Structures are given as C-alpha cells and as structure tokens.
Amino acid sequence: MGWREKILKRSLWVYHLATGPCNNCDIEILDLLTPRHDVERFGIKLVGSVRHADVLLVTGIVNRKCVPRVLRIYEQMPAPKLVIAVGACPMGGCVFKGSYNQAGPLDKIIPVDLYIPGCPPKPEAIIAGIAKLLEKLK
C-alpha cells in the first residue's frame, strides 16, 4: 500500500527479544549478520533499543516472568511495528511444552505477523521468512 511500506521494506531495524529460549535460535539469528548470509544487504540491522526498531524478533517460550516485559516492550515500540516469532518455542513450546512456567504461545500475548518454525530454523529459512514478510507488506 503505497510508498510508506516501500520505504519501510527496505530498512527494517530489528530488536531481538529472548523470552526464555534455549539460546540456539539466538545463535542462528546472529548467523544472519555474518559474511555468509549478511542481511545488511537488505538494509536490515540489529539495534540496541526497542525505540529504534521496526521489527520485534521474539525467540523462546514466553515464560511467566517474561509476560509483563514482552507486553511492555511491545508497547514501547513506535508505530509501524512487526513481530516475528522465530523457532518452534514461541509457537507451541517445542521441547518445553507443558512446562510449569510456560505462559502460552506468543500470539496469545501480542499479535504476531510472521512465524518461522524450526528448532532452530536455518538462517536460510529465516531469510526466506523475512522475504515472505516483505511480500506481505506490499
């Protein structure tokens, strides 16, 4: 829809939020920035503060302690905001399913725009997912 999305599409700044993952997904995400995959080609970069971000990248089962934090961080993000759930954890809990501290899948707490399944998803899969998200933006 118009030029705003076109601009947003070419410069996604990503804030990475870990809500109790096993950390493997986070490592795969860092792989995206290495010379082999280099998502900065598409203008994607990791930022340190959620106020600068366009995309909230969530990994991990959302555990009970994290729920208020996830909500707060989501609310602190400026308006055109996208949420990506990476890994099987934020969708169904993966190996932690049924755990006493699992507060449920991520989409029960905040709206999610894109799911990238896998345990962990390959960097290629994450790039393919982001490409699909960009399609959706159009």
Add this chain to the structure above:
Amino acid sequence: MGNLGFNLLIFPGFLFVATLGFLWMGIERKLTARFQWRMGPPLWQPYIDFLKLMIKETLIPANAQRFMFITPPLLAFAGVLISSLILFRTSLFPKTSFLGDVVVFLYFLLFPSLALILGGSASGNPLAAMGVSREIKLMLSYELPLILAVFVPVWKTGSVKFAQIMSMQLQKGAFALHYPSCFIAFIVALLSIQAKLAFPPYDIPEGETEIMGGPLIEYSGSLLGMFYLTRGILHFLLPSFLVFLFWGGFPFNRWQWILSFLKALVVFLIMVVIKNINPRIRIDQAVRFFWSRVFVLGIIAMGLAIAGW
C-alpha cells in the same frame, strides 16, 4: 552574493550537505561491510533509513522532560546547518567570510554533542545518563586538541578568517604539505574529529552493545531522524573542514572544486580505515590518550608553528 534563503535551504546549505553527507555515510557502511568480507547495504541505504525514521511514530517517554527532550535534535541540526553554511558560503563567495568565522564555526560544531548531552539527560533513562557522562568526558578530551590544531593554520595565516586561510593556501600551496607543524596539526585534528563523529575506537558514548545507543536510547521516529541527519551531515562536514584548513580549501573553480571533494573523501577514507582496524576503547583510556598523547602533539605543532616551521 546569492540569496541567503536559497543558500540556506538548497545550495551550500541543507539539501547539498544532506545529500553528500548521506552519500558519505553510505560509502562508510559499504566499506565497513567490505572490510568484514560482507556485501553490505546499497549506497543509498542512509537516505532510505532517514525517510523511514521520518515516517515512524515519535514517542515521548512518560518520565522525560518534554521540552528538553524535543528541542535538542532540532538544536543539533541547526548547529550543523549553520556551520556548513559558514564553511561552504566562504568557498563560493569568499567575501562573505567575516572576522572570527573559524571560532564561530567551532562553536556551532559543539551543538551536536551538547544536544546529545541535553537530550540524553532529559530522557530520564539511566543508560542514557551513562552515555551522557561518557559524552561529556569525551568532549572534554577532544575539544582542546582540536582547538590547538586549528590554531596552527590560523597562526600561519595571521587571521581567523576562512577566506584568508584559503587564499593563503592558494598562493603558497596546501599547509599540510609544506609545513611540518601543519602536518602534525592535521593528524591531531583528524584524531579529534574521529572522536567527534563517535567513530570507533571512540564510539564510547553510543556503545551499542553495552548501553544500547547511549543518549539516543529513548529517541524514536522523527526526533531520532533529526539526529541521524545531523550525523550524516557531520560525516561530510568534518572532513571538508580539515581540507579547508590544511589541504588547500575549497576554491570555487571547476576542477579544483571537484578535486577538493575528492580530498575530503580521502580524509574520510582514512577515518574509515582507522574505524575498522580498532576496537572500542574504554572512556578512561580515551581521556588518557587525548590528554597525554594528542594534546602533547598539539602543543608540539603549536610550538613549531610559532617557531616558524
């Protein structure tokens, strides 16, 4: 003389420096990527980033002081705009240079750092406060060597006017290539503007990995965009300032003018190389480096200049 409004908004002013500044920024990002064996973003990435920031929502944190939070980005932008106008209007119309414009230029160049300090402390975020304290310490350490370095070409010309410094260099050849004192002063100034741009190894106030953008942490949307624009302009303005003082100035006749931009690019490339082969240092190391090494170099350059070298 040209129309001041036109000068301010379009030609040597806003549009011109912003376009070139973002181009310089794009070159920097591309080169950094190539240094790390990556493809890197396209050259026009900074323009897109800036436009995107302008269309994002602007949030003002609940416990920030509203007025002090909103004004600093505008202040920073106004500061660099005026200083670039002083510099490039002198290049186009040397007659508009006034007595002491070097000093005024340096004064306006302080605005971006001051704005970061003001805005960061008004945002009410502890990490921003930490970034602010580092910014102040860094400013205290690089500002004096920079002034010492600027003193050397001023002493050589015997005048604090950009136009005189430029015409003197046109007659006698570039300062940095002819006088050892000016060459040393050039190096001192180069290190200082490296810190002024907060390039590694001096990106201490903004340390992305530890204090998440420092003073900028609470800024979003168009206010962040203003800071981004200011930074972009500084990418171009500071190297050109060095070229102006030490490497022949920007005389406005076709080939020499274009050549001057290439010189500014060369100065900038040196900074990018320094940026990429150095890790970030701690703030105490930076202060010690500037006060015990760079400052001494500056004093030596000044002494040599007074002795007539």
